[in-house]
Amino acid sequence: EAGVAQSPRYKIIEKRQSVAFWCNPISGHATLYWYQQILGQGPKLLIQFQNNGVVDDSQLPKDRFSAERLKGVDSTLKIQPAKLEDSAVYLCASSRGGADTDTQYFGPGTRLTVL
Amino acid sequence: AQTVTQSQPEMSVQEAETVTLSCTYDTSESDYYLFWYKQPPSRQMILVIRQEAYKQQNATENRFSVNFQKAAKSFSLKISDSQLGDAAMYFCAYRAQKLVFGQGTRLTINP
Numbered sequence: 001e002a003g004v005a006q007s008p009r010y011k012i013i014e015k016r017q018s019v020a021f022w023c024n025p026i027s028g029h030a031t032l033y034w035y036q037q038i039l040g041q042g043p044k045l046l047i048q049f050q051n052n053g054v055v056d057d058s059q060l061p062k063d064r065f066s067a068e069r070l071k072g073v074d075s076t077l078k079i080q081p082a083k084l085e086d087s088a089v090y091l092c093a094s095s096r097g098g099a100d101t102d103t104q105y106f107g108p109g110t111r112l113t114v115l
Numbered sequence: 116a117q118t119v120t121q122s123q124p125e126m127s128v129q130e131a132e133t134v135t136l137s138c139t140y141d142t143s144e145s146d147y148y149l150f151w152y153k154q155p156p157s158r159q160m161i162l163v164i165r166q167e168a169y170k171q172q173n174a175t176e177n178r179f180s181v182n183f184q185k186a187a188k189s190f191s192l193k194i195s196d197s198q199l200g201d202a203a204m205y206f207c208a209y210r211a212q213k214l215v216f217g218q219g220t221r222l223t224i225n226p
Contacts, residue, residue: 033214040218040219041218041219042119042206042208042216042217042218042219043160043206043214043216044216045213045214045215048213056212056213089158091158091160093160103162103165104162104214105162106152106159106160106161107159108157108158108159109158109159111158
């Protein structure tokens with residue numbers, strides 16, 4: 001079974017530029033998560049999708065971050081415009097359903113550096 | 116709000132020895148799940164072990180076991196017979212509605 005795929009693995013941009021990250025979850029997984037992991041910290045949930053609907057986006061900075069999951073499969077996370085404090089690893093995860101019992105499987109992440 | 120605290124930023128252990136990583140959490144929920152994830156330099160978070168709060172028996176997975184003390188809100192991870200491949204960041208996590216992670220403990224294995 002293929003794991004969660006993410007691209008790109010690395011991205012370097014100037015502040016005020018835009019950037020987008022892509023995630024392909026494990027086949028058949030209905031729930032998709034985006035996390036932000038700042039250096040030296042644990043991941044923090046940004047947004048959770050159940051199929052193509054948003055379940056939780058309470059910690060997503062909506063003035064600059066947006067995410068979509070068209071057709072309930074792949075997802076894209078966008079930052080526009082980027083700030084220095086957005087430098088982090090962005091992790092995508094998926095689970096079979098959205099229940100508390102479901103294990104989340106993580107992708108390799110995208111390391112973003114904002115200069 | 117739920118919080119997860121890992122009080123050991125770094126730990127080291129000799130190869131083949133046993134090490135215990137600490138974790139405490141704060142919650143008012145009675146039904147929840149606890150996890151330990153491993154994050155090697157490749158950055159991919161790998162599930163090591165999980166514990167359901169309603170289960171009194173401590174979870175075990177081969178060389179990995181937990182000591183779950185619900186009343187004390189403590190959830191430590193014991194790694195037996197440490198191997199070089201165990202070197203990584205270890206994150207304790209709690210889930211009721213959403214997954215909340217601790218700050219992590221960097222584990223070094225000395226050959």
